[in-house]
Amino acid sequence: MSFDTILRNGRIAGPEQGPVDIGVRDGRIAAIGPKLETAAADGTRDIALDGRLLVAGFVETHIHLDKSCILDRCACRTGTLKEAIETVAAAKLAFTEDDIYARARRTLEKAIVQGTTRMRTHVEVDPRIGLKGFRAINRLKRDYAWAVDLEICVFPQEGLTNDPGAFELLLEACENGADLVGGCPYTDSDPHRQIARVFDLAKRFSIDIDFHLDFDLDPSWMHLDEVCRRTMEHGWGGRVAIGHVTKLSALDAASLQRVGAKLAGAGIAVTVLPATDLFLMGRGIEHSVPRGVAPAHRLRDMGVTCSLATNNVLNPFTPFGDCSLIRIANLYANIAQAGRSDELEACLDMITNMPARLMKLADYGIAVGNPADIVVLDCADGASAVAELAQPILGIKRGRISFSHPAALIHRPGIETGAAPGEAAMLNAPGWPDRVPG
Structure with missing residues (x-):
């Protein structure tokens, strides 16, 4: 042969x-x-x-190429999620399509040399940035198809129902080939209505959904419940992912088991973002600071499809990063105190096979x-x-x-x-x- x-x-x-x-x-x-x-x-x-060891490339399920590498444009003091959203919102007013492309290219090339072969990037769409990010990342998707398969999730970072014009821009992006649609309910004045509108777009274009969700440490309430309800109502099991869900890090074992069963039953995948979640959570707590990282390996054992991902690189949400998913897996293993061979192999699984399942990559492996x-x-x-x-x-x-x-x-x-x-x-x-x- x-x-x-x-x-x-x-x-x-x-x-x-x-x-x-x-x-x-x-x-x-x-x-x-x-x-x-x-x-x-x-x-x-x-x-x-x-x-030496062979893998089918690492699978990055959650990264923000469009707002990477902007630390020099943002003056941050508190390190909170609120500050990160506000400073990036101000910075992106000056973004141009070529600027977004150049920064995203720098970040994407880092990911390529760190072994990433498949990627889902979240791209902000709203009246401040318009479709500049979407157009820039679409160009990047075409230009780097030789090295990485890139899919684009458009979403409103700063609200949807309380941001006139945002929904129309999301609709336009979907009409122009966005691969999936996302949401960020915790920044919306009407979170449940945002969730409903995101599901409406997904149904209209028959695309998948990826939410930023439950990004704090108060487990007394969760938007996760509404996402589960809508997923089952629309028959969208296997087509919905949720990222961050740091609230899950604050649950006791019995409560986590109930949530894990609900997620597995609804067919909702979970993406944990160790670098960002560890950096942003627990601000203002002076001692015994909580890690704030959802226990992906435990959810995985409960039948939930889980991935570990990068999220942000060199911006106020995460002021570091080299796009190495091996480093993210190692960081997660340290946080989760996962040191047995089977636990370490599970961490590798959550940057290879499981994220491939999350993205429905039938030809992966x-x-x-x-x-x-x-x-x-x-x-x-x-x-x-x-x-x-x-x-x-x-x-x-x-x-x-x-x-x-x-x-x-x-x-x-x-x-x-x-x-x-x-x-x-x-x-x-x-x-x-x-x-x-x-």
Whole structure:
């Protein structure tokens, strides 16, 4: 059999198995097995992986490309959610389409080299920004289709029913191809009406929904109940996701079990955003500050589809970030005190397979016939990937190398170049790319 590329001696993330070769042809995975053979001198690129871990790329379910990289435009003092919303609202008055594109491109490229191959980005649509963000991110979606599959969720950050013109802009974005619609009920003067209108748009265009929801630490009431009710009423199970839900971090075990059962029964997925939630929650509390991060791994065990995601990068909501989902998984594991091998593997699952399920990606995974979307991690198993923040060192998107970052080499005294005898020198391995193709 002939191949365009063979990845030699890699380990596929999942149930323990021995090293395998993966043959790629015409942008798809054509074969998986030990020691794949190919015709001599047929031009196949062979890449030696030395037992490293393979995933089908990381899946980012919740990021804000349009308002990333604006720290220099915002003067923040309190670090609260209210301040973040207000300062970004003021800053975006000066946004242009080209400015949004340039900042979003910078952020997207970070995500690509950190191993992300699928992404859902939330884009603000309202009378202040209009459709500038939507148009800019649509351009980005087209320009970077070679490296990442990007879907756009349009939503009103600053309210809907109390913001004249916002609904009409959401409607226009949906008419012009938005992939899904979102909401932010906690900023609306009539949260239940906003939820209803978002469901109306979703039904009208037959698209999915992704809400920012219940972003505080008071568990005595939740908009989650209304979202569950509407989801079941409209038969939208499996098509609704909710992000943040930091209220769930304040629930006792019995209450969390009831909420988990409700979410699983309604078919609503949960996205937890550790960096932002940890940064913003608990402001004003002087000691024993709560973490404010919903227990995704426990909800996962209750049958809820859960993902871990980045949210914001270098803005008042999250003034840091390198778009590494491995780092987010590791941060979550620290917060959740998840240190057993099975818990660490669950964290990896929540940045790969489970978010793929949330986004209904039927062709995700390293399997014959699927797109050859493969990321190589510098480790041997899933638990180590999270525990050691394993570096993504090679990415392939639909059979084409999208990035490369060869593993670090120790330059011992007396050795001028390459690696010490007997060490794997991936940098010099046959077929290893010298650069990312342009």
